[in-house]
Amino acid sequence: MDMGSEEWANVVEALTVCYETHKYLEQRESKRRREWRQDTKLRNSISPAQRLSLTLRYLATGESRRSLEFQYRISHSLISSIIPEVCDALYAVLRDTYMKLPTSSSEWQEVASTFSTACNFPNCLGALDGKRFLVIKPSNSGSEYFDYKSHNRVIMLALVDADYKFLYVDVGAQGRASDAGVWDRCNLRKYLEENKLKDIQCNLTSSF
Structure with missing residues (x-):
């Protein structure tokens, strides 16, 4: 044809x-x-x-x-x-x-503004989720990469903005780890706990 x-x-x-x-x-x-x-x-x-x-x-x-x-x-x-x-x-x-984590309050505010405009989701600083990828079992790894679905996997934890652009990626965690366990050890959690976002303005809205 x-x-x-x-x-x-x-x-x-x-x-x-x-x-x-x-x-x-x-x-x-x-x-x-x-x-x-x-x-x-x-x-x-x-x-x-x-x-x-x-x-x-x-x-x-x-x-x-x-x-x-x-x-x-x-x-x-x-x-x-x-x-x-x-x-x-x-x-x-x-x-x-192409994968730059915002470092200033104005950059984070821009991410939140885009979410509010594109998704009608105010005060959102990113969409965070984990993904498990199948891998060939590494040598001498035992059950370290063996997950709850009986496959060998590595885990990726990613934060994206409203335009699907990656802001942060943590990849390589062993498949047996839980999402909470990956989050507990990632640098993004430490970044948030150090109160790096304290200067960001939270715009409260009401639908009433």
Whole structure:
């Protein structure tokens, strides 16, 4: 079946966004990683662009590392070191832009204002919830990641604003922990207990 002009326009737009996003991440990641392995007489170094492309493909598709080994002509063992390395670099350069916890009362007030306007929920400073992700049982972990549904999982606790933008993420807690247990140990709880939000104005409203 032939695609109409609108469908083709959507495809072109998606490809353009992917390309621009890839180039942006490549530039940021290259800036972060100033020193890469140099070319030698025996082999060429793996460029930042190749490392980034491989990592994004792995994250987007979930392909096995054996499959990526054939596609990129990079050894399985090296892929296993590239992926976490690039993920760490991306997190380091993007977290302050795309996952920044408000640090001033005015920034928190802006979050509350957006919730009030978009969701009719006044004085809300974020939506907080936990999510459990299936994982392959880590070696020598016993029952540490085994949860109440009889699966091995890690837990993510996340705070988002009214536009679904992440403000805070705590990930990696063992599956056997309860949501209350994860909250009890997370930095956000400590932040709130230190009364960091004492200067925020609470606008009381009445429907009567």
